[in-house]
Amino acid sequence: MATRRILLKSGLALPLLPLGLGACSDSTSDTNPYLQANFSPLDVESTVTGLNVIGELPAELNGRFLRNGPNPGADVDPRNYHWFTGAGMVHGLRLREGRAEWYRNRYVGGSGANTNVIGHGGRTMAIVESGGLPQNLSYKLDSLGDNTVIGEGFSAHPKLDPDTGELHAMCYDWANLRDHVRYVVIGSDGELVQEQEIPLPGMPMIHDMSLTKNYAIIYDLPVTLSLLAVGLGSSLPFRWDKEYEPRVGLLPRDGSASEIIWSPLKPNYAYHPMNAYEDADGRVVIDIVRYEKMFEADIQGPFGDSAPRLDRWTIIPHNRKVTEEIVDARGQEFPRIHPSLNGKPYRYGYTVAYEDYGFPAIYKQDMQTGTATEYRFGAGMQGAEPVFVPKEGATAEDAGYLLTYVFDEAAKTSSLLVLDAQDLSRGAVASVPLPVRVPYGFHGNWVPDSVAGPT
Numbered sequence: 189m190a191t192r193r194i195l196l197k198s199g200l201a202l203p204l205l206p207l208g209l210g211a212c213s214d215s216t217s218d219t220n221p222y223l224q225a226n227f228s229p230l231d232v233e234s235t236v237t238g239l240n241v242i243g244e245l246p247a248e249l250n251g252r253f254l255r256n257g258p259n260p261g262a263d264v265d266p267r268n269y270h271w272f273t274g275a276g277m278v279h280g281l282r283l284r285e286g287r288a289e290w291y292r293n294r295y296v297g298g299s300g301a302n303t304n305v306i307g308h309g310g311r312t313m314a315i316v317e318s319g320g321l322p323q324n325l326s327y328k329l330d331s332l333g334d335n336t337v338i339g340e341g342f343s344a345h346p347k348l349d350p351d352t353g354e355l356h357a358m359c360y361d362w363a364n365l366r367d368h369v370r371y372v373v374i375g376s377d378g379e380l381v382q383e384q385e386i387p388l389p390g391m392p393m394i395h396d397m398s399l400t401k402n403y404a405i406i407y408d409l410p411v412t413l414s415l416l417a418v419g420l421g422s423s424l425p426f427r428w429d430k431e432y433e434p435r436v437g438l439l440p441r442d443g444s445a446s447e448i449i450w451s452p453l454k455p456n457y458a459y460h461p462m463n464a465y466e467d468a469d470g471r472v473v474i475d476i477v478r479y480e481k482m483f484e485a486d487i488q489g490p491f492g493d494s495a496p497r498l499d500r501w502t503i504i505p506h507n508r509k510v511t512e513e514i515v516d517a518r519g520q521e522f523p524r525i526h527p528s529l530n531g532k533p534y535r536y537g538y539t540v541a542y543e544d545y546g547f548p549a550i551y552k553q554d555m556q557t558g559t560a561t562e563y564r565f566g567a568g569m570q571g572a573e574p575v576f577v578p579k580e581g582a583t584a585e586d587a588g589y590l591l592t593y594v595f596d597e598a599a600k601t602s603s604l605l606v607l608d609a610q611d612l613s614r615g616a617v618a619s620v621p622l623p624v625r626v627p628y629g630f631h632g633n634w635v636p637d638s639v640a641g642p643t
C-alpha cells in the first residue's frame with residue numbers, strides 16, 4: 189500500500205495514509221451513518237438495457253442523466269471513513285425519444301473524481317475538488333484518462349456563464365497550495381483561457397463559487413486544513429476552525445485579487461449557493477444553503493453538526509455591509525435553478541429536503557414571494573438532487589422538468605423520477621424503475637447529446 193508524503197507549510201513532512209485507510213481514529217464510533225442504508229456503496233458495475241418506462245418520458249429528452257458519488261471499497265475503516273472521500277462511481281441513464289435505452293454505473297479511474305459529472309466542450313468529465321484531476325469519460329461512462337488542461341486540480345462546482353459558455357471555477361489544492369486558491373476560466377471549447385491566484389489567510393475548503401454580472405464570488409469560510417486531522421490519519425483533513433474569520437469576497441471579473449471586496453459573515457459553512465445576482469441597486473444577492481457548523485463533532489460527513497437551511501445574503505459592495513436572512517429554516521440541500529439564469533435575477537430554485545440522513549421531498553422555492561411548494565416521495569422513499577431541465581422553446585422560468593433518482597428503502601432499488609417543475613402536485617410525469625439502486629452520492633446533470641453526444 190503506497191503512502192503519499194506531503195510537505196506542510198512549517199516544513200514538516202508527514203506521511204498521509206490513503207484516503208479512508210487511516211491507522212488510527214479520532215472517532216470513538218464504529219458505526220458510520222455515511223456507510224448505512226442508501227449511503228452504502230455498490231460492489232458491481234451494471235449495464236441494463238431496454239428499461240421499462242412508466243408514464244410518458246418527454247420525447248425531447250435526448251441525452252444522459254448522469255450522477256456521481258462516492259463508492260468506497262469494502263476495506264475502508266468505518267471509523268475514519270468520510271463520505272467525501274470514497275472512490276468515485278458514475279451512474280448514467282440514456283434517454284432517447286421517449287425510451288430509456290440503458291443504465292450504466294462505472295467506477296471512475298485516475299484519482300477517482302467522485303463529486304460531479306458534467307458535459308462541456310464536447311467532453312464528459314467526472315470532477316472533484318481539492319487537487320484531484322477531472323477524468324474524461326466515454327459516452328458509455330468508461331474512464332478515458334485524466335484531463336490535464338486545467339493544470340493541477342479543479343473544482344466540483346464550475347459555474348457556467350450562460351452568455352459566453354465559459355466555465356468559471358475556484359480551485360483549491362490543500363496538499364500543494366496552502367495560502368491561495370486558483371480562479372480559472374475554461375472556454376466553451378474546453379481550453380484554459382484565464383487563471384489567477386487568490387491569496388487567502390489559510391487553507392479553507394472552498395466547495396463552490398458564484399458568478400454575477402460583475403463579480404466572481406469567493407466563499408472563505410471557517411472549515412480549514414487541520415494538521416491534527418492529517419496527523420490522525422483522518423480521511424478528510426478539514427475541520428471546523430473557530431479562529432478563522434468567515435467572509436465572502438467579490439472579485440471583479442475583470443480585476444485582480446487586490447480589488448476583492450471582502451465582507452464579514454457570521455460563523456457558518458456553506459457548500460452550495462443556489463444562485464447569486466446583482467439587483468437594480470447594485471447590491472449582490474446570494475441565496476445559499478448554509479450550516480451553523482461543519483466538521484466540529486461529526487468528522488464523517490456534513491450532517492451531524494447542524495442541518496442545512498436556505499439563507500439570503502445581501503451585500504452592498506461600496507460599504508461591504510452584509511444582511512443575512514433565513515429564507516427557509518427547513519432542512520434542505522443540493523439547490524438547482526434554470527441553467528440559463530445562473531448569475532442573473534431569477535425567481536425559482538429547487539432543493540431536496542433533508543431530514544435525519546434522508547431526503548424525503550423536493551421543495552420548489554419561489555424566491556420572489558418567499559413561499560415554497562413541495563413533492564413528497566412517500567413513505568420509505570428517498571430522493572436526491574433535483575436537476576432542472578428547461579423545456580425546449582419555453583419562455584416561463586419554471587417550464588421544465590425536474591429529474592432525480594428516488595430510492596425505495598423496502599425494495600432497495602432506485603427509479604428515475606421526472607416531475608413537471610411548474611406543478612409538482614401533478615406527481616410523476618414519468619418514472620423509470622431500475623433493477624439496482626443508485627447510492628445517494630452528490631451531484632449530477634442532464635447532458636443532452638447536443639452538448640456531449642455519442643461518438
Ligand SMILES: [Fe+2]
Nearest residue numbers: 344395459631
Ligand atoms: Fe457539491
